[in-house]
Structures are given as C-alpha cells and as structure tokens.
Amino acid sequence: MIFEIPPSAKFWLNFVHPTLMWLLLALTLYALYTGIQVRRTRAVETEQRKELIKGRFNLKHYQIGSLLLAIMVLGTLGGMAVTYINNGKLFFGPHLLAGLTMTGLIAISASLSPYMQKGHDWARYLHIALNVSLVGLFGWQAVTGMEIVQRIISKA
Incomplete structure (x- = not known):
C-alpha cells in the first residue's frame, strides 16, 4: 500500500520551508x-570587557550557531x-545550488x-568570511525563494 498525501496537505507543505x-x-x-x-569583548578595555562578559555572548553565539546548523540541514x-x-x-x-x-x-x-577555541586566528577569520558569504547568499535566497512562492500561489 502506498501512502498518498492529500492534495490540500501537499499545497500547504510548500509553505513550511519558506517560513x-x-x-x-x-x-x-x-x-x-x-x-x-x-x-568586541576580545577587543575592549577591562571595564567594558567585564560588562560584555556578563552578556555571555560567546555561549549564546555557540548555541545559536549549533541550532542554525541543525535547522539549515533539516530545512x-x-x-x-x-x-x-x-x-x-x-x-x-540557482535556488537549489545556492541552498x-x-x-x-x-x-x-x-x-x-575547535580551532577557534584553541585560539587559532586563521580559523576565526575563515569563520567570519564564510558566515559573511552565508548571510549574503541568504539574502539572495530570500528573494528567489519568494519568487518561487509567488509562482506556487499563482498556480493554485
């Protein structure tokens, strides 16, 4: 027996990925x-550093990065x-290739x-360059993705 997804569910599935x-x-x-x-925490003077450390940005960045990786792969x-x-x-x-x-x-x-945690600056700079590229591609993907969504809606 083959499981068949109802047509209405198939239509609404189209909007899970974009959302x-x-x-x-x-x-x-x-x-x-x-x-x-x-x-900034790494670059500022002692008093400002104490204030920034209270924000626990390093832990937040690491945790959010891990979540981003998981959601990106699943998405x-x-x-x-x-x-x-x-x-x-x-x-x-292009949309598939960029994704x-x-x-x-x-x-x-x-x-x-692991390399950044050991203090390797080359890893930090590469991490920043990769992520700046990622944000740029993400902006472009948002535009092309909305074009795809508009085509799906116009065919409905």
Whole structure:
C-alpha cells in the first residue's frame, strides 16, 4: 500500500520551508549580532570587557550557531523533499545550488569551532568570511525563494 498525501496537505507543505527559512534568516542575523559582541569583548578595555562578559555572548553565539546548523540541514532536506513530493522531481537551478552551497558553508564554519577555541586566528577569520558569504547568499535566497512562492500561489 502506498501512502498518498492529500492534495490540500501537499499545497500547504510548500509553505513550511519558506517560513522556516525566514525564521532561520532572523536567527542568523541574531547570531551575527552575538558574534560581533564576542569580537568586541576580545577587543575592549577591562571595564567594558567585564560588562560584555556578563552578556555571555560567546555561549549564546555557540548555541545559536549549533541550532542554525541543525535547522539549515533539516530545512534544506525538507525543502528538497517537499519539492520532490509535489513535483516528482527537483528543479535544478540557482535556488537549489545556492541552498546546497549555504548548507556546506555553515557546516564548514561550524567545524572551525575547535580551532577557534584553541585560539587559532586563521580559523576565526575563515569563520567570519564564510558566515559573511552565508548571510549574503541568504539574502539572495530570500528573494528567489519568494519568487518561487509567488509562482506556487499563482498556480493554485
């Protein structure tokens, strides 16, 4: 027996990935903020440093980064799965390629954590460069993703 998803459920599944990705973009911007605060903590004088340390930005940044990695991987796989369920194929194009690239970038960025914890500056700079690229791609993905959502709505 083959499990068949009702057509109305298939339609609404189209909006899970975009909604999740918009939430992920907001969380990514918060991770950027906490990362900047961690960087500031390293660079400021003693009195300011004491105040910034109370914010526990390093722990927040690490935890949010871990959550981002998990959600990014699941969101990428989920978006591809829903596309396949609804169309019987994946659409090979810029949105898919950029999404897969972003998933790879965030995985590489997260894998640098042990090196950053040991104080390797090259890992910090690479982490920052990867994540700046990731945020740029994410902004572009938001635009192309909304174009896809508009096409889905117009076909309904």
